Amino acid sequence: MEQRVPYTWKPVLAGGLLTLLAGMGLFIFGGRVEWLLLPFAYLYLLVLAYDWKAAYWILLCSLPFSMHIELDGGVLSTSIPDEPMIWLFFLLFLLLLAYRPNSIPGWFLRHPITILISLQFLWLLVSVLCSQLFFPAAKFFIAKSWYLVCFYVFPVWIFKDKRDIKTVFWVLLLPVFVTIAVITWRHSTHDYSFLSVNHAIGKLYYNHVEYGAILSMLFPVLVVAFLLSGKKVLWRIVGFLAVAAFSVVLFLTYARAAVLGVAFAAVVAACIRFRLVNWVMPAMYLCIAAIVIFFAHDNMYMEFTPDYEHTYMRHNLSDHIRATFQGQDMSSMERVYRWVAAVRMSTEHPLTGFGPHGFIEHYKTYTVPAFRTYVSDNPERSTTHNYFLLMLTEQGWPAMLLYAILTPLAFAQAQSTYHRFKDRFYKLCTLALAMLLAACFINNFFSELIETHKVGALLYLSLSLLAVLSNKSRQTDIA
Template identity: 35%
Template sequence: MRGAALALLHRRPWPLVAWALLVPAGIWLAVAMEQLIWAVIPLLVLVAAYVVVDLLGAFVFLGVLIPLSTELDLPGGFSTDFPVEFYTIGLMFAYFLWLLGNLKKRFPVRMVLHPIGLLLLAHWGWTFLTSFSALHPLISIKFFLAKSWYIVVYFFMAGSLLQQEDGIRRFFRAALWVLFATIFIIMLRHAAAGFTFDSANKVMAPFYRNHVDYAAIMTVLFPVVWYWPHGFSAKKSGSRWHLLLVLWLLLAIQLTYTRTAYISLLMAAGLYVVLRLRLLKPALVLAFGLAVGGLLYLASQNRYLDYAPNYQTTIAHHRFDNLIEATYKLEDISTMERFYRWIAGVQMGRERPLLGYGPGNFYEGYRPYTVTSFKTYVSDNPERSGIHNYFLMLLAEQGFPGLFLFVALLFYAFFTAERLYHRLPKGPKRYRLLSLTLGLGVITSFLLMNDMIETDKVGTFFFIYLALLVNGEWGV
């Protein structure tokens, strides 16, 4: 298609002439009207033309944008991931037009009819349904729309386009090149600050909101880097450069001082053993049983109150070793603030068990359900942050059905991965499957301490990994 487009431009160059005239016109209007948007219009036209000519290339460009994207505050208390969210919306409409070009042949039937696709659609549909009973429906509708273009682009579009090894390699190579570039810049800044724990958050701008986002994208992509020579590279062999990149990435993760990232890597290693030994079902049953048993134990006779923090000694720490010590003493402010919100989330789920308080409405409704004895110095929450546990967020905002649908989606994805792992012969497809599955394991670990599916650094890869898992099930 790209070659045909170039041949057409050679015969009829008027689109290039028109674009060449549009560039100075846009710059002149931007200066005259003092609005930068006019200068951006020629770039948007160029991007739109590229999308038409090479849809896969346009999707691969997402890999470039995701590590570079930053949070941008909008009027009305809303925010967006700029520029990746706007680009995602544009790709969604381009994908719709591409489908309409040959709907019978291009419609992603296999993605829709696969149990992972059906569970994802059910999860998506429940998000839509609970938006109408929400505490603030406008917030929920915005949440639903954002989730919609994530699912359409990163699951359905990814499943339609990333069906060949070359396309998969191009996407992840683009993402990793830019990721390592941001790592290099951030480590230089961090080195100038002495690699201190206290400066870890300050050196992230403008690429990452905080050290957790930075650690998350590195950890989510670590299995891809680990298996790159055998699962993604055309050379199919390792090298000293690969080993250096792995060690560099591990060092960068270490220097984020993010406990969840460390635990996630350990859990990914455990997941690998579980997959190899076909122990996934008993492992998930055990994990589910321990979670339910722990909740019942803490709820019985209000035992959870025995773990309430001391308000005076539960503070923020400026040294990582002090933070680790405070964590197991239950005197770390971030951990105890999580408990404060988790308790509220459970109480919200008990109050509205069927429909919850509506997607995106945790902040609007959690105050009356907090327990004062767990209050910390940061409980005023001026930054309007969430519950920091995706599963409890679903319980509070979408009730028990919303939680069940998402857990079922995760369970089935891991069951599919285990089945495929033992069905595939040793080779690139099996190594790619391992990298995707371990990446999903890392994301699941992060969801226990954060609510990150609707963020560009994690949610994008969550849906892409699911899409590639479905493609693997169909032998693609």
């Protein structure tokens, strides 16, 4: 796939000058600082036109810095600067496909992960067509389309060799370290307190849960990079210090799911090494089913209703964890409040669900008041805090089952790929992707972060790269 387009420089320079003058003029007369960004947007368009692979690295580099903003009084929202770049790549995809319809490799289209993601996408379309709220559901479908194109399809054209894998490591990890430095400095002004972590994060991430999820997903990647750092003492020291710093900062996110995600990633890595990973998810699903059946039998879950007056946010981590086990932690019991509502909602539209964005608009009429907490008014309009239940309520049983298959399928592909490779670099990269996906799974069991632009991008990018490595391992095996 050709990634560079020749052109003459005079029209380019003239266009750049006009864009600069237009941006300055609009700033002077309109007073909005955003107009000064026009020249930078023009430069990015030039990079995209000349070498879209370089433009793709810039997009990935922008992800950790991108911030969510609301438009038109909250009716619409986007993230800046990554989402406008994603729109451009979606348009580029349509142009490339029109110019060369067979540009997507056949092996990629036939890959089990691609087939499953395609089925998820098709069922999403069915759910949108049957949605209770068509306009918000349609917007969700369009956004999902360009995210899948940008982060699942484009990588198959981008990742060709070890250099590309090393590049994606640097363009993602270095910006993340910058955000860590900023957040840690802000947090230090509040003595790293439990209650100030969201204030320290600011707009860089949605909250400490997303921040912790990103760190827990990238932590295994950093560990693998340390293992691949070679014999040079300087790189070994830098790698060790980076892993140590990541460990401390991960703890300071105060995100329990993030820590569990790292632990689960280690378990998955060990199971892949000893060819046992195909048992992990069935065993986990069996345990979850047993727990659900236990609490559902004779409404046993009603025995665990919280004391409203004593269920609130604690002021430090130790009290927070203690309250979790005592059923007095506000965030944990709010999850139960919404989980119960989600299960009750699922009986209303079991096949297609309420449609995207349907949970937030309908769930309160399905709640059990006994589980209500101080934050149940939900002004931030967050959803189920469990991606399985989000799929169940918004897209029905087929969507939830397809999502349930995705993780064990990815683990199975990672295990077979890992053992086919002889090259240590590719073996460890495969292991890193499996651990990243394991951490993502745990974080999304307690949240619904796949629909956020940072976690979702990282998930689909990793799945695509896993498919690429799977194909490469087969070629190596044949050779």
